[in-house]
Amino acid sequence: MEDFGDFRDLDVIGNGAYGIVYRARDQTNGTYVALKKIRISILSDGIPMTTLREISLLKNLDSYNHPHIVKLLDVIHRRAERDNMLELYLVFEYLERDLADYISHLPTSTIIPTHQIQRLSRELLNGIDFLHSHRIIHRDLKPSNLLIASDGTLKIADFGLAKSYDFEMRLTSVVVTLWYRSPEILLCQSYNSGVDIWSAGCIIAEMYAKRALFPGSSEGNQLGKIFELTGKPNIEDWPNCSVDLDQFLMTIPCEPRQLIPRLDDFANDLLKNMLALLPQNRLSASTCLQHPYFNQEPL
Missing domain, CATH: 1.10.510.10 (Transferase(Phosphotransferase) domain 1)
Structure with missing residues (x-):
């Protein structure tokens, strides 16, 4: 079981071309979130445009708090222990x-x-x-x-x-x-x-x-x-x-x-x-x- 600071990994709920999605618990309040984990090579040209676009669009949209758009709660990044990789986590509200x-x-x-x-x-x-x-x-x-x-x-x-x-x-x-x-x-x-x-x-x-x-x-x-x-x-x-x-x-x-x-x-x-x-x-x-x-x- 991985530990992401305030979030603890529970299980994988999705796996696609752009990353793995986990269901995780926010240890500060006990609520569930969806963590989208993306691994990026530090030696590459930077964060993939698809990821930057997703973060930018969602941060802009979140200010409207639309009832039918999933909410981006946080963005967390950390250096991986090996392989010259950066791990980026998009923290979303969790829906069942x-x-x-x-x-x-x-x-x-x-x-x-x-x-x-x-x-x-x-x-x-x-x-x-x-x-x-x-x-x-x-x-x-x-x-x-x-x-x-x-x-x-x-x-x-x-x-x-x-x-x-x-x-x-x-x-x-x-x-x-x-x-x-x-x-x-x-x-x-x-x-x-x-x-x-x-x-x-x-x-x-x-x-x-x-x-x-x-x-x-x-x-x-x-x-x-x-x-x-x-x-x-x-x-x-x-x-x-x-x-x-x-x-x-x-x-x-x-x-x-x-x-x-x-x-x-x-x-x-x-x-x-x-x-x-x-x-x-x-x-x-x-x-x-x-x-x-x-x-x-x-x-």
Whole structure:
């Protein structure tokens, strides 16, 4: 068991490309926190840009105390005992589980009630709207990055790929986990905040279906699954596309409810507008929140 000063490591709750996440207890008050541990070579060019970006964005956002954004409580650094490494710890509020874990542990015959999906979707879009109003794109929205508190509140986490945006950004790296990646990214086009709306649409659909909407096995396979819903695009819509669209079968656009029969008229229309093939045709987060889907009496 490692000891991090005022924090004592209990167990690993996450392990990814950007570090290990521990559940730990604050020994000063007994509360739990999430510690994201990042090891950095002192001989390298410094702290990775993804880490600096995450710290900077979260410190800026924390001043607003938004209810649907995870809180960064502290940043701790210390010299590792060997290997010329620096250990950096981001201390976050601890939330019990994420949306992916919640969905995966539902019994086979159990659906998520419509009113609960409606509430979680509203909280997700409120968080996204807050980020976009501050010119921040998350760029990696997926169920495992949406934390669920003990009272059921949803909070957006993991800002390692988040970035302050210009009106159209060029793709500089692979962003967004494949199943939630928008067509413009897959087609190597410029992109904007619409990538988060696409991801959110995939997540809302997954809550209804209890499975990923587009579970692609490769980028080409992912595009093929997307085109089954949106239809194959015209080359005129993507004049600078570097992907050979002729490799895909011609498909006719269909309604989201054809893939998820459970959707009612309002949910179908909301997802249709969030999962529009062309980013300029997608609703903004603030417009999504005004959709009749959120005004209907949940079943």
